[in-house]
Structure formats: C-alpha cells, structure tokens
Amino acid sequence: MFPFLSASIVHLPDLITDLGLILITAAIAVLLFRIMKQPLVLGYLVAGFLASSEFDFFPTVKDVNSVKVWAEIGVIFLLFSLGLEFSFKKLVKVGGTASITAFTQIITLVTLGFFTGQFLGWSKMNSIFLGVILSISSTTIILKTFDELGVKSQKFAGNVIGSLIVQDIIAILMMVLLSTVAVSQQFSGMELVQSVLKLIFFLTIWFVVGIFFIPTLLKKAKHLLTDEMMLIISLALCLLMVIFAANVGFSPALGAFIMGSIIAETTQAEHIEHLVKPVKDLFGAVFFVSVGMLIDPNTLLEYAFPVAVLTLIVIFGQSISSSIGSLLSGQPLKQSIQSGMSLSQIGEFSFIIATLGTTLKVTSDFLYPIVVAVSAITTFTTPFMVKFAEPFSVFVEKKLPKRWVKRIQLYSSNTEEIKSLSNWQIVMRSYLTQVVLHSIIIVAIILLSSTFILPLVENSKFGNAIAALITLIILSPFLWALSLRRVAVKQVQILLEQKKHYGPIIMLVLFRIALSLFYVGFILNTFFSAGIAAIAFLIAIGSYILFPKKLHAVYHKIEDHFMTNYNDREIKKENKRQNTLSPWDGHMTEFDIAKESNLAGKTLEELKIREQFEINIASIKRGEVVINIPLRTERLFPGDEISVIGTDKQVKEFKIYLDKNEIDVAEKVVETDIILQKLELKNRVCIGKSIRESQIRENTHGIIVGIERNGKRTLNPESHLVLEESDILWIAGEKKKIAAFLRS
Template sequence: MNTAATVKEVSHHLEPLISDLGLILMTAGIAVLLFKKLKQPLVLGYLIAGFLAGNHFDFFPSVKDIKSVEVWAEIGVIFLLFSLGLEFSFKKLMKVGGTASITAITQIIIMIFVGFLVGQWMHWSKMDSIFLGVILSISSTTIILKTFDELGVKTQKFAGIVIGSLIVQDIVAILMMVLLSTIAVSQQFSGMELMKSVLKLFFFLTIWFVGGIFFIPTLLKRAKHLLTDEMLLIISLALCLMMVGLAANVGFSPALGAFIMGSIIAETTQAEHIEHLVKPVKDLFGAVFFVSVGMLINPHTLFTHTLPVVILTFVTIFGQSISSTIGALLSGQPLKQSVQTGMSLSQIGEFSFIIASLGITLHVTSDFLYPIVVAVSAVTTFTTPFMVKFSTPFSEFLARQLPRRWIKRIERYSANTQAIKSVNNWQIVINSYSTQLIVLSAIIFAAILLSSKYILPLVESFRYGNALGALITLVVVSPFLWALSFRRFAAKEVTILIEERKYRGPIVMMFLFRLVLSVFLIGFLLNIFFSPIIALIALIGAIAVYIIFQKRLNAQYHKIENHFLKNLNDREITKIKRNRSSLSPWDEHMAFFDIAAASNLAGKTLEELQIREQLGINIASIKRGEIMINIPKANERLFPGDEICVIGTDIQVKEFKTYLDQHEMDAPDTFTEPEIVLRQIELKNESYVGKSIRDSKLRERTRGLVVGVEKKGKRILNPESNMILEKDDILWIVGDKKLLADLVHN
C-alpha cells in the first residue's frame, strides 16, 4: 500500500516537472527560430520565452513548478561559468596587458560609484544601490562578440582592447560576487571584513589553481587512451561539480568553483575537445537559465518602474561609454580607438543577470531590481550594434570639435605611453619575489591546515602519534620550505642590482624575511602537534635536518616545479609541435578538420564552395583514408570522412571553424603530421625572373602553391597568378617536400 502511494506520489511529482521542462524548451525553441530569422541576439529570445511561460502572462501555458526551474537555472549558471572558464586562461589574462586592464578597471570603478549614487538618488536601499552599481559595471561578452562578428570588426585594433577588457571584467565580476556575498551575509561594510574575504579568496584560488594544474592535466593525459567522448564528458562535468562543492563548502559561490575548474581544464591539451563536448550541455541549461530570468519579468513592476528603467538605460549607455573611453585614454590609446572601445562596451548582459539573481538568492535585494535589470539589458542589447557602427564617425566628429590643444595632449600622452615598454630590473625582482612568496606560503599553510584537520585527529590518541603526524607533514612541505628559504628569484636582475649600493639593503632584507617566514611556518606546524617547549626543541632539530638535506630538497622541489610547469605549458607546447611544419609566411598556421558524415558540404567541389574567396584561407591537403591529396585542384570534391588541412591566420581559422559548424562539421581531436611543407625561397634563378607565377610553372614543378611573396619588404599574401616575379623576391611555397628541396638546391 505504501509502495503504491509512493509510486503515485513520484508520478504526480514527475508530471509537472517534465511538462514544465517541455514547455520551457518548446517556447525557447520557437523564440530562438524567430530571433534567428530576425537576426537578433538569442538571449532576448530566451527572455521573451521566459516571460511567455511565466506566471505573469495569462494568455499562454504557464510553468507550474517554479522551484524546479530555479534549480535548473542554478545548474545553468554553473555550466555557463564552467564554459566561460574553459575559454579563459590565467596566462591569457597575463597577455591581456595594461591597456585592457586599465580600461576595464577604470570602467568598473566609475560605474560602481555612479550606479550606487543613482540608486541612492532614486531612494533605493543601500544594498540595492550596491548591487545596482556592480550590475551596471559589467558589459556583455556574448552580445559584443556577436555584434563584432555581424559587423566584421573583430580584426580592428579596438576590438582586441574590448575583448581583453571583457576578460578582465569577467574575472572582476567573479571577485565581486564573492565580496557581495560577504557583504550580504554580514550586512556590514567594514574594510576588515572585505579584506578578510579578499585574502581568503586569493588563498583558495592559489591552492585550487596550483593543485589543479599539478594533478588534473596529468590525470587526463594518462587516461587519454581509455577515455571515449562519453567518459571525457562525464569526468569533466564531475570535476566541475566537485569544485562547485568545494567552493560552496568554504563559503564561496558555486559559480566560482565552476569557473575555477573550467580555467584549470583550459590549460590541458584536451581543452578544446572538452569545450566541444560540454557545449550542448551548456546550451541546454543556459537556455533554461535565461528563460528563468524572463519568467521573473513582471509587466506591472516594469510599468510601475518605467522611469528607473529609462534612467538606468541612459546611465548604462552613456556611463559605460564615457568610463571606458576614459580608461582607454588613461592606458595610452589614441582618441579614435578609445571612443570605439568605450561605445562598444555600452551594455549589460549575462553576468548582470547572474549578479542580480545572487541578490534574490541571498534575499538582500528588492523584487523590482531583477526585472528592471532585464529590461535595461534588453534595450542596451538592441542599441549595441548602432553604438559600435557609429563609434568611428563619432570619434572623427570629436576630433574636429575638441580644442586642438586637447587633441595634441592626447596624442603626446599616447605616444609617450606606447614608448614605455621596458620593465626595470627592480620591478622584475619584486614581481618574481612576490609570486614565489605568495604561492609557496599558500601551499605550506594549506598543507599545515589540512594536516591539523585530518592527520592530527587520527594520530593524537597513539603514544608517538603526534611525532609521526608532524614528521609526515614536515616531509610533505619540506621541498616548499626549502624553496621559500633559499630558491633564487630573478637571479640575473638581482646580481645587477646588488652591484648598485642603494639596492643591497632591500635585497638582503628580502632574503632574511623569507628565512624568518620559513622558521615561523615550521614553528607554527610543530606547535599544532606539540606543547610550546617540545615544539621549540623540535624546531631546532628540524632546522638542523633541514640544512643537512638541502641538496636533496632542492632536487625534489625542482622535480615538483618542473612537473607543474610542464602541465601548465603543455597545451602551448603541443600547439607548437603541431605547427612545427607551419606553413605560415607571417602569422598564418595550419589547422585540421574532419568532414562529418552528415555535412552538407560533402560532394561539392572546392570551386563550388569558394572557401578561399569567402574566408581567405587555403586548403593545403585532403586526406582520404590512406590517400593524401596535396594541394588539391579546384575540381576536387570533399567527401564524408575527409580530413582537410587549411592554412590561415588565427582569425581566419576561427571563422572557418564557425563556417564548418554551421554546416554540421565537427573539429577532430587528433592531428596528422602533413607530408607537405613550406619552404622560403629567395629568387636567384634567372629562369624564373620576369615571368608570372603562372608562366613560371612553379605549381606544376613543386606540386604546390605560392602562398606569399615579399617584394622589397612589401608582403603580399595569396598573390595572383599573373604577378611578375623579380630577382631577389622571397617566395613562400607550400608543396611536396622532395620537390621543394630539389627546387631550393637548383
């Protein structure tokens, strides 16, 4: 009887759950098709779908189980942040440079301040105003990238600054979520609480990143031959959810854990493949998240707060544009690029939704804030393409209207800033010293805390248990203690600085501080396991043993460090190996793609596809089973299962991948060493001079293709066949290795 009742109860619970999911996906699907047809951002389609499926619209079937939708939406946030982490890299952040960092940080600081003041001016609560400031400070990566693609401006200089700024903004948004959670829970704005939260965050970020890079790439690499696509997807999502649990257990947002795990996996050699596998999962739950956002849109609330929506829309558009322009100018960019950057960043989007939902989850923001944010985002999404399109004419208008002395000062400041590229020796020493100190101290401190929590309770009941526990912990941390005490940092720069008298004192103090910190950490560890007097005696003995085994500790630490660096750089090293036969005269490289069985490109000739004419890339070879077709002719057809090798720049290859995805083609996870090579040939042979490329018969003699010519320092990619060859021209020819070698020797 109880069993039948339970089954009936489960059946009753499943019915609204399944019907709600079906309603959400059906509505989202229709909205996506409609907005795709109208060439509008899909996010807006999801929002409207959510509004229609929500309880605030009476002329459409409504979702019944709101709690389940909220759970799915939270999962959607987790997978969105995990996917964002897969596209992100800590090394990529380091390469962003000062321009994007200064632009983003200036924008964020100004907009948080402006948003808070506007919230207070509208008589909102202090917590609403704080959340509003953070919400208005983060631009939308999704909307900007889509707009750049549609307008074809991704190759322009300002686009690089914008994309770099978005990377910095995403990182700051993650930090803001942690700080907002702290403020919301404590209901205090004390600097001490915020400082503790920041220190705690950086401590766990360091430990998670270092530990993750040390273990996870090794795990995936060693298990690679066992992992099918299904298993790799399961393991990736399991790692993501494991980090989500860790983050939640130490008091951080689950989204932070997902982002961190994504950024760790982004450093592995299988990152692109994992990103490809995770994409459908992210798209599914991401759609549910954005639909759930739309469900919270209350027409009555929007009607009541029409004025705040209008005010905040103008604040967002003009505030983001002006603050970003100021940031770009401060970073040393010319007026034109600064205005283009500022006007491109004039919207809010997905991160603003996530931060607004955080306020609702923590029950610290008013109900009206969320729908207002959604409305502002919707309006600024529509205005973004126009802002980007008119940024160039507006920058030219400003250049004409501003006083001439202002323009000259901006130009002079930009020129001076661009000229400052060198970093002095003292900065290099400080950066190296700080990095080593922070990372090594965090590792040692984390090991001590873990030992006190897990090892001490196990051993303290035994007679010599404390001594054994202390010994185990010391053995584990000893290589790191050695590195903290004695490992050299920026050796070349330190040697130069020591020769200058004024730097000798600070450098000596830096070495002494490391020694004192190491002794303190050893004492801290021993004090956990022993009484103070015994700990002091053990400390003296530990230091003596520590000095005796210096060389062994040195070797052990370098072994650990080399393993970490190998994992950290493995992805780049693999790319270099794949491209060691790079066919790029300048910045082009090779990439490999498979023709999918269901591809609608199969059966068409290269002439019909017009790939080179549309995208600017060359198809260097086609591998069909055991047959390799080098430098295929225009009448060559593509067949399912073909592996094609293309040559192009990073941007061209990325556009080509998008082109393939649109035609249901899948990127492979394996690469084949090409049988064709690139040779750089300086034209000395008189028999070619004065002839066109076509008349020289270079294609026939090398079974190859001339992909680049340099004439008197001028570079020409993909030259026309009627170009006349001159003496001392430098040719880049893709072709058969042996025939090219014969051509070089002749």
C-alpha cells in the first residue's frame, strides 16, 4: 500500500540523532522555563536529565562520549565569550573594592568547603575540589537576574560585576593549580610556585604578542572581511590559542579565555561578540544539557544531606563573606549586604571545575551530581536573594547598635585616603613592572631562538655567531628599555629632591643595568664557549653604548604600536565622544522602534520631532539598509533604528516621549558612515541666506547640527536662521559628500 516504506532506510550517525534529541528537549524545556520566568540554565539541566538514561519516559542519548566532546567544545566557547566580555582594563578599573570582596569570599568558601568535605568523610582531593567549586559565583545567572529585576544600573551592581571579573580570573588560576595538584597527588609548594610562575610567563607572552599582532591584523583586513569571514577568523584564533595552551600543559579553557580577552581590546570586539553569540549559545546549551545528563536521582537521594548542607553553605557563606569583604573594602552597609546576597550561588565555572575533576579522575562520581543539585537550588533562590537584599539591609541597619553603624559609615568615608599611593609605591610598582615585563619578553625570545634559530645554523661555520647576532638584534630594544628607559619620571624627580632617597634610586637603576648585562652574557654563553662569549660580550656592550638613540627610537616605535593597539578601542570611543558636539553637550544616540509603537507608519514631518524636542534624526537603519539624513517625507516603520543628535536633556525628553508611545528603547554605540565636520563660512556664497535657502542640506546630503557665532553656541539651529560670515557650522552627513562640498 505504501511502497515508499519498503525503500531502504538511511541510517543516521548517533551523533546527529543525539544532537537533535538534545536540542529538541532543550528547546521544549527552555520554553517552559521562560514561561515560568526561571533562568534558562535550569531548563538546560532539566532537559539533560530528561534525555539521560536515568529517565526512560523520553528517548535516550545513545553515544554519551560524543556528547562529552560537544560539551568540551561548549566549555571552550563559553570561556571564549567570557573573555570577550572581559577586559584587562576592566580589571584595573575594578580596583580594590571588588578585589577585596572576591578574595574574602573565595578564601572563606574554599576553607569552609574543604573542612565540610572532611567532616562528611570525603577524601582530601574531593574536599579541595569542593572548596574551589563552592567559592565561585555564577556570572551568567547573576547578570540575567540583574536584567530581569532591572537593578543593573544600581551602584551595588557595579561592585558585584567587578567581583565576578576578579573571580573569573582566580577561577582560571585555580584550575591550573588544581590540575597540578591532581597530577602530583600531593601538596608540593615548589610545584605550585613553578605552576604559578609558568602561568604568569605564558599569560604575559600571549597577551603581549596577541595585542601586538591581532588588532593590527583585524584592522588591516577589516575592509576585506565579511561577517562570515570574521566569525571564522575569530573561532580560528580561539582554537589556535586552545592548542597552544594544551601543548604547554594548561587547560584548553584557559587558552579560549585568553584569546577572548585579547580580542576584547580590539575595535572589532562588540561585532565579534555579536557574531560568536549564536555559536556560544548553541554549544553552551549542549554543555549545560550534558551536565544535566549526569544527574543521578539515586545519588541525589543517597546524598540528600550533603546537598542540603552545601546549599546552606553557599547561600549563607557566600552572602556573609561577600558582605564582610565589601565592608572591608569601604562600601556602605546597605550596598555591602546587597552585593553579598547577590553573589550567593554557583554556576558555570563550578560545573567546569567539577568536570575537570572527573576528567582527571581524581574526584568521586557522586561529587558532580551534588554540585549540579546545589547549583540548581541556588539558581532558584538567586532572584529572591537579590529582590529582598534591600529590605533586609534596612532591617539589619535598624537592629545593629547605632555606634556600630556610625563606625561603618566613618570607615567607609575614610577608605579613599587609604587607597592613595605614595611616590615610593608608584616608583617601585613602575620599576617592578618594567623589570618583570621585559625580563619575560627577553627570556621568551632567548628560548625561541635557541629552540628554532640555533638548530638551523649550528652546523655551518659561523652558525652560532649568526644565531647570536640575530638574537641580540631582536633583543636590543628590549635590553635598552630594561636597563635605561625612564619610568615614573615625575615621582623619581620628587624623590631625588630629598637626599635620603638618592641612594635607593641609584641602586634600582644599577640593578636594571646589571640584569641587562646578565641577559647579554646568558645569550652569548648559550651560543659560544666561555672565551669567545667574553669577547662577544664586550663587542655587544660597545654596540649598545654607540647606538643608544637608534635603540631608543626602535623601542618606542614598538611600544607605540603596542599601546595604539591596546588603547585603540577606547580611543575610537573617545573620538566618537569628541565627534559628538562636545562643546554643546550634544551626542548621537540610537533608539529602536518597536512593533507595537503607535509612531510607526508616520512621516517625520507628521511627528514633528525636530520641532518638539529640538533634535535631529541623523539616520534610519532598516534591516541592511541605512538611510542617512532622512527627508521629512520619510516614514518610520516597526524595527527601524533611528539615530538622533541632541543634548543629554533633549535625548532624555525624547526617550520619555518614546516610552509613552510604547517603544522599546536600547541605547547603544552607533556604527555609521555619518561624520561631524566643522565648516567656516568665510567667502562662502551662502552668506546672507537662511539655512534652508543655503542649499547646504541638498549639496552635502547632511544637516547643520550646530552653529557658533561670536562665541555663542547653538545646537540644532532653526532653518530660518540667516548665516553670517563669522559663523562656524557643524554639519552631520556622509563623509564623501561633505568633502566634495568643502572642495567646491
């Protein structure tokens, strides 16, 4: 009856059927959890549990090993995305407040977790992993909770986010240390020190080399790269660093995180983050589903008591320790309690660390499902902890003795004085940074030279001399910087004015020179015998003395290139701010027109936005089409993105107007071809005409957004204003057309 059924059935690989099952189950689960307004991570965990062999009602995943491979890829892309959101500048800006909060929490929870594991009769390795697992809060869960509750703009949220940044860095470090401890199966202080030094060495090299080359590569190739190519290059760089990290003995996740943090310093960071997000979401979902698949209900029943105990430790231990840490850093009582109660959960990093223990086969099978259960419970409690943090802080403040509250307020107000650095501290920090950074670069170049250059030339007659010469030439600017480059000039000058500091300053300079000479001798000794090395040493020193200006110029060229790449993203943002009519407090802001907006379908002339709010609409983005300097007859449609130019006050009033008209507002940085150009009207034919009669709009396809007359500045002038010879105009429009108008 149905002949097509008799045809041979194509057999799909288990990998495809398993992936399909995982994604279908995950889709259903997250839809249900979205309706219940619960975190999606929980939905993925439930989906994994339903797709596991422990639950027979639904189809079961056949090849668990393949899913584990997908999950490892998920961890890599999760960490890569976290790196893209992270910035080394952010870590510097976080300052002591978030650092003290994070360190207090981690030290307290690692200690509590370890002793709790010992109390429960677990092995030392289980207890160590447990302590680390319980100490790291969940960035994903906290950020989603903040968004849902609308508290991300509150002051305490900045401390929480800063603390999460510090925690992520410490978590990466602890993963490396745990791997060392797991392999050696013992607490060797020397091995831990070696691991930390090795980590610092490779992190510095990766970061310096990455910042020096990758932003330049992306900048030079920007005009050639489509979104598809940009995505492929980004993922390729990520996996390349993953391979490097694995080859030198570090976690692949560390490599992914480092590459993400390097790309985060480029001008393409936001764009790449947007492109990578679907990939991260896909593999992240597979990772969390695979975590859910490892939930064993029998294990949970058997270990119900440890789950309950550890849940209480996470909720109360993290809340109290983070609150104390925030207080110690000088935050007010209310904000400290809000910060502490927000950090009371574990999440993605805890899963990753638990996975590390399972992969290394140093933790027991019961630890993983216990961690998942604790994470699931604390994920449910997080929104309530954040919501009730403020009323609870008011309650605590009322119950505490008044003298305690006054002392906390006094301590908080005096912390700024404690944070200030003396001249000696600034000088020592600068000298230490100089010595450590350049020493790492020099040692890395020597190792690379002896590994790759020397084997190529050592069999030739002058092979060693050639290798040594190449190495010294490459190293020469860094050796000059290590020995003679001036740092903290202002502070050193102040200290030298006091005779008692003269000796220590001279000793610091001599130490740097001696260290540079040591590296030169070490290089030559690597390539020559002792006698020849001594002669070559004198020749090398003579060269450095004869060509100091040349070395100075070369080093500064290298440094300028590095600093340009390092600061390029911020410079671009600053240029945008400066290019947004800063003298008038004007700036460009982008708003989205929602589908339900009652402004949709109306022309700009009908809306009279210019007349009502004294702002100009610079562009309308409609899908892939951008309408620059739209005409009055242009209509707004649902989904349009409009860019407006105005002052803070004008934009704020316009935003209120949009909210009343049921528009979803999303302010963001504008990527546009529109520029703001300054124009002096001397000897222009438009003098004596009104703005409308001058035909400037028609000739430049732009609008006059500012005018300066006799020192008085006016933003968005009226079209009937008559232009005078002394006027200075600011025109917003397309770069090429404005340039053509200026040449005419």
